[in-house]
Amino acid sequence: MEPAVREEALESLRCGNPPLDLQVLKAITVGEREGIWNFWRDHYLDDYIACGGSKVKFLTGKPGSGKTHALLLMLEEARRLGYVTFFTSARRMRLNKFDSIYQAVLDAVDVENLVAAYCDHVIGSLGYQPGQLAPEQDFFSWAQAQGRAADSLRREIQEKLDELYQDRKINHSFAMAFTQLCAHRLGSRRLADGQKEILQEWLKGRSLPARALKPLKIFTRIDKYNARHMMASFLHLLRLCGRRGLCAAVDDLSALLERGPEGRMLYGRSARNEVYESLRQLVDDFAGFEGAFFVFAGRTELIHDEKGGFKSYEALWMRIQNEVAGSRPNKFADLFNQDLLLKEFFTAGTCLELQQKLNETFGLGSGIRQEDFHCLVENVSMLSPVRRVVEAIVNQYDAGGERDGEFCSQTGH
Template sequence: MSESEEDFKARAHIADARHSTIIQLAHGIAPADDSVLEQMSVGIDFITDFWRDKYLREYISAGGSKIKFITGQSGSGKTHLLHLLSNLARKEHFVTVSFSAKEVWLHDFKEIYLEILRQSDVLKILEDCSRKVINEMGFDWQDIPQGKVFIDYLGELGLADGITRREIRLQLKTLFLDNPLLDNNFALACSLICGGILGHPFLEQQSRQLLLSFLHGDSNVKLSSLRPLGLSASRITKFNARHMLRSLSEIIRLSGHAGLFITIDDVDILLDGSALNPMHYTKMKRDDTYESLRQLIDDIDSLHNIMFIFAFERALIDNENSGMKSYQALWMRVQNEIVSGKLNRFGDLLDLDSAASQMYDAEAIVQMSRKLARIVNSIDIDAQTINPEQVDEILQLAKTGGISIPRLVNRSTLGNIEGEKAHV
């Protein structure tokens, strides 16, 4: 019996996924599959569990804000840790945003904010806010039939009178317009969109799209078109982007989430001097990035329910000509974390190379290898758990500082896997 087209596509998809996983593992890249990522995590839980308990469950969800930096050489597990932390944050009901500095410019905070907004799905957040309004008025949003707005549902119950409509407007005013943490334009746009979701005050589809385009920083929006809706004629810029971010984190909290969790990887791209790189940073752009980071550090206490984690290779710290040391205003704010050299889980900088001795003893290294071998064997590639002699060799090589322990374990466990990838 011939194979159906659907079966063939399904089998091809599985083969592609296996091939992708093998490539990622062979090159020390954190696998995209969350289940694989968690299966192969060893030793790092003394960081992830601590940050989950102290930050996600307590400090950030209670209204605090934090910036942390993760550094280490290539293959030390920076991206792996970012993925794990994002997974934990989602489970703790945070809105999570993750991107690479290879994809988003960092010298203009407006670009960072717009990427955060894009991934946050502001319309879904405002839908959750509208449900909060419904609940505050003594109704259950789940009782409203799909496709029907709240005001029409009230009409069927004979409750869509002037008093009820006024109560809806008061709820929106309290939630958005009277909220001191919200930018005026941002608050009014959210109030109007939420009203449209509820069915009162009525909002035309064209106006709704205009407001969403404004929130997303669309440069094609004519400022004059905002005035009839009550908004002032202003755009999102690098100067007001942090204030807009505070507004975004506030509506995320209002929607019922614990907060906003943001990871930015590959910040060391600032050191890439190749003019062929589409994300090439000139000295001016690099200094603007450092200044933007400096401002974020200084302003972080004005934000609420938000956590930033930046990851980069150690060279961004050590390079005196182009790294953080080259921008004194930023270096003054981070140098104490770096000079101390002691692992402090409350500290603002986590050096995975320095922490390796506490994360990876001989038992943890064998466990890491065993988990890796099990995953690879499950996709029909032969891999063997390392032996005690290999463990000793890994520990000795790691002391030289040339290659990270996770990368050494990968190499020893996977062996010459490159030649086998073609058969996956």
């Protein structure tokens, strides 16, 4: 491991965050079999979502319980399975309007790659192999060089592109913008200078002047009223382009209850209720989506805070609450508590396994005994035992290897 990567990962752990380097993240992961991300992969991403279904999940837990860790591993599994992935924090993106979510998702998408994938589909449906074209050569010019008449070829290409416009699952304006980009790439109908960028920006939800859109026959803009229809169009298009769908994760949802550096709430009451209403609509509208898996993660205050949490907005709470509660974690639940999962598998033995993985990954010294781990795991705290164990191991290394009987007194346990 490169020293820079090692130090960056260690600094993340010292701050209570998982390392962003996926190789490091996997190397220090314990409880792979029990992990919620593996369950979501097997029962949703590789099954229900892959077949065109959609789902919204909420993940809660104490600070340091592994929520972000689980999200990052889930997204890695999703990429491996052929999904477009998206990750953000509620501290970085406003959630009170759905068009903000749409814009953030599309910002993370390479529209040019989607256009290329759909153009390959069109070329294949016309009886040609996309791999026959030379790099940077458009299909229209190449086919003419093979003896195809320009007029009949242009008509056939347009008929294939019109199938997208006639698809009832795709908004007409969305299809109009996307098919023009496809026609430009195929070479059958060229766009004027700057128009390609205008169409791409419109698809990403940017506000553009009407005079720029009128020559392109687009007379609407993407806003909070039609963003869901545009998202549904995008999701359907992903599957037409050979992708399995979208896997999106929004972390730090508990920012809805937090205050900024100046002491002011990051989200006022009205803005928070707008977020909850947006989430409520997302849950209700998901029947019309195709191949989408959304996970919103935050601290348990979202459940326990009756004045500002989920329970403060009854329309959302009624849809996501677990009607049957028990001491065992129900991994199929739409509202999943990570802390219940930790109670099942995170023992002193798991701590020793975690210590060994951290030692092997970072070259840390050993010195924390099993009885010390019992002290950490069993002690009630505002923090998850996972966070306390990781901090203890890393801090013990930073302090030069204090050991044994000194350990519990130094960590306050």
